[in-house]
Amino acid sequence: MAIKLENVGIAVRDLEATIAFFTDLGLTVVGRDTVSGEWTDTAVGLDGNHARIAMLQTPDGRGRLELFEYIHPEAIETTPTLPNEIGMHRVAFSVDDIDKALETAAKHGCFPLRGVATYEDVYKLTYVRGPSGIIVMLAEELKKTDG
Missing domain, CATH: 3.10.180.10 (2,3-Dihydroxybiphenyl 1,2-Dioxygenase, domain 1)
Known part of the structure; x- marks a missing residue:
């Protein structure tokens, strides 16, 4: 199938x-x-x-x-999803510039849940609370340069 x-x-x-x-x-x-x-x-x-x-x-x-x-029917308001709750969790996007993406999100009143983290020198990433409480993950792949 x-x-x-x-x-x-x-x-x-x-x-x-x-x-x-x-x-x-x-x-x-x-x-x-x-x-x-x-x-x-x-x-x-x-x-x-x-x-x-x-x-x-x-x-x-x-x-x-x-x-x-x-x-x-009328939409039902719920409390925003927490990262550790069972069920639909988040939508994730790769971005080429996480700082620019966060500036854009901030213009909509949307900010990281805690901050920007680095995962094993591979990604800078964060969870943002978007419109309607949607959790949006933004991740920028880090480019390694040979020096």
Whole structure:
């Protein structure tokens, strides 16, 4: 059986603010729609399912996020996910300049949970609390130079 990851879906409080955050980081909106009807009730498992959605894509075309803002049923607020909780955890992106990515995130009021760490001289990385409490990992691969 062949399998391929299509996208990661994330319910958000404010679709426009979340799109702005991810597009400022470099993703592109590849589609938008408002969905409802029997097919969405069946697929999602919610009666009266009605949502505004947007599909975003990474510049290389290989990663996609589907963001959805519920119109009905009303979205349920939860406490933000903690890094050690079971379940959907985070979305991770490689960036070429973590400092620049963090400046962009800060413009949206999004900051690291603690700071920027270095993993075995391979990556500088951090977890940022993004819009709607989404945990976003940003990682910059460190380039080794021969001296």
